[in-house]
Amino acid sequence: MQLAQVIGTVVASRKEDVLEGLRFLVLRPVDASMNAAGNVVVAADAVGAGVGEVVMFASGSSARQTQLTQNRPVDAVVMAIVDQVTVEDSLKYEK
Amino acid sequence: MQLAQVIGTVVASRKEDVLEGLRFLVLRPVDASMNAAGNVVVAADAVGAGVGEVVMFASGSSARQTQLTQNRPVDAVVMAIVDQVTVEDSLKYEK
Amino acid sequence: MQLAQVIGTVVASRKEDVLEGLRFLVLRPVDASMNAAGNVVVAADAVGAGVGEVVMFASGSSARQTQLTQNRPVDAVVMAIVDQVTVEDSLKYEK
Amino acid sequence: MQLAQVIGTVVASRKEDVLEGLRFLVLRPVDASMNAAGNVVVAADAVGAGVGEVVMFASGSSARQTQLTQNRPVDAVVMAIVDQVTVEDSLKYEK
Amino acid sequence: MQLAQVIGTVVASRKEDVLEGLRFLVLRPVDASMNAAGNVVVAADAVGAGVGEVVMFASGSSARQTQLTQNRPVDAVVMAIVDQVTVEDSLKYEK
Numbered sequence: 247m248q249l250a251q252v253i254g255t256v257v258a259s260r261k262e263d264v265l266e267g268l269r270f271l272v273l274r275p276v277d278a279s280m281n282a283a284g285n286v287v288v289a290a291d292a293v294g295a296g297v298g299e300v301v302m303f304a305s306g307s308s309a310r311q312t313q314l315t316q317n318r319p320v321d322a323v324v325m326a327i328v329d330q331v332t333v334e335d336s337l338k339y340e341k
Numbered sequence: 342m343q344l345a346q347v348i349g350t351v352v353a354s355r356k357e358d359v360l361e362g363l364r365f366l367v368l369r370p371v372d373a374s375m376n377a378a379g380n381v382v383v384a385a386d387a388v389g390a391g392v393g394e395v396v397m398f399a400s401g402s403s404a405r406q407t408q409l410t411q412n413r414p415v416d417a418v419v420m421a422i423v424d425q426v427t428v429e430d431s432l433k434y435e436k
Numbered sequence: 437m438q439l440a441q442v443i444g445t446v447v448a449s450r451k452e453d454v455l456e457g458l459r460f461l462v463l464r465p466v467d468a469s470m471n472a473a474g475n476v477v478v479a480a481d482a483v484g485a486g487v488g489e490v491v492m493f494a495s496g497s498s499a500r501q502t503q504l505t506q507n508r509p510v511d512a513v514v515m516a517i518v519d520q521v522t523v524e525d526s527l528k529y530e531k
Numbered sequence: 532m533q534l535a536q537v538i539g540t541v542v543a544s545r546k547e548d549v550l551e552g553l554r555f556l557v558l559r560p561v562d563a564s565m566n567a568a569g570n571v572v573v574a575a576d577a578v579g580a581g582v583g584e585v586v587m588f589a590s591g592s593s594a595r596q597t598q599l600t601q602n603r604p605v606d607a608v609v610m611a612i613v614d615q616v617t618v619e620d621s622l623k624y625e626k
Numbered sequence: 627m628q629l630a631q632v633i634g635t636v637v638a639s640r641k642e643d644v645l646e647g648l649r650f651l652v653l654r655p656v657d658a659s660m661n662a663a664g665n666v667v668v669a670a671d672a673v674g675a676g677v678g679e680v681v682m683f684a685s686g687s688s689a690r691q692t693q694l695t696q697n698r699p700v701d702a703v704v705m706a707i708v709d710q711v712t713v714e715d716s717l718k719y720e721k
Binding site: 446447450451452455460462478497499500 | 627628629655657658663673674682684685686687688691692693695705706707708709710711712713714718
Binding site: 532533534560562563568569577578579587589590591592593594595596597598600608610611612613614615616617618619623 | 633634635636637638639640641642644645650652665666667668669677686687689690697698699700701702
């Protein structure tokens with residue numbers, strides 16, 4: 247998984263039928279110190295994450311292993327909202 | 342998923358039989374501000390996207406989760422046409 | 437998928453049994469203007485492509501969705517020979 | 532697989548239900564000489580690894596091939612703790 | 627697939643049970659001229675490759691399509707030992 251900050255949303259009315267009802271979030275991947283790390287990703291939201299929150303997302307076929315995303319053409323899913331990131335006994339992030 | 346702009350098409354007459362009938366689009370991945378971000382990708386079109394439109398595409402096995410692409414050797418699919426991208430309350434793209 | 441030019445071949449006599457009979461091509465990924473874009477890839481050939489031709493290849497599990505490659509440890513397959521690449525009404529490549 | 536050093540942990544209380552009970556580790560990928568190589572990754576822990584240990588992790592659908600991770604939206608798993616890395620007869624790492 | 631040179635081995639005694647009996651090789655990916663190209667990868671050995679040999683490895687779910695690796699948390703496998711690499715009629719590598 248990667249850590250990311252939710253920075254926005256995508257609206258798409260014309261889409262593959264099975265995508266109906268999914269919410270799409272714009273994610274900025276971050277490193278363990280919450281610095282930007284890599285290109286933005288759009289992920290389906292499986293946990294009700296909001297803009298500004300730090301989350302974990304899973305990519306590839308693993309992104310289809312949630313109730314909301316199974317059998318859907320989705321390659322990234324937010325599957326957890328992060329409370330704390332600790333690196334070598336130092337608290338790097340706390341919600 | 343990644344955001345991308347449709348910039349062109351690929352014609353290929355000699356191909357694996359099961360690919361018959363698919364339309365192949367040349368995509369330029371973009372970031373949330375619509376700036377180019379990464380190498381071009383060729384994706385199957387599942388939603389009738391046209392050159393110039395901003396779309397979302399899914400990669401890997403998830404690209405086979407549409408009616409058009411299932412069981413086909415396709416690793417990228419355009420599965421939605423984007424209407425709006427909003428980042429931190431600012432409208433970054435509107436169709 | 438990615439566009440690539442076939443630049444060579446790989447011969448491997450000692451291999452997993454199920455790979456018997458596959459032909460392996462060395463590919464140089466290219467962008468829409470046929471400039472090199474990324475590291476060489478070795479792909480199984482599902483369409484009878486020759487050195488010098490421009491092709492499309494699929495990666496990951498999708499590379500196993502051809503008759504030749506199913507159930508084989510192959511993560512890239514040439515699934516089409518490209519006739520034309522058009523970008524914004526300009527013909528970038530014609531066979 | 533990639534080599535990595537376990538550098539921290541992630542706590543996430545709000546998450547997809549099926550993730551209950553998994554432990555999430557922050558990994559710093561390393562090369563064969565234990566130098567940092569690439570962005571941090573968050574992986575599920577299948578072997579009881581501790582901070583400071585050098586491990587191997589698997590990505591993608593292969594990350595779901597452990598008892599702990601099957602059918603879960605997890606795209607990276609620590610599946611072994613490394614005892615020794617030897618490169619060209621030279622011991623690069625020993626636990 | 628990618629070309630790589632086998633440069634070492636990894637020993638890991640504490641690991642997911644199903645990994646018992648697999649041999650792990652440290653690979654240095656190379657381009658068609660045998661120059662280093664990218665970070666080292668650890669792969670399971672399905673063909674009895676030795677240090678110094680040039681091999682092909684497959685990644686992702688395709689790495690589980692060998693008898694040795696099926697249903698195991700392995701995302702890279704050496705599936706062939708390379709005898710020859712030819713690029714544009716020039717022999718770039720011969721065993």
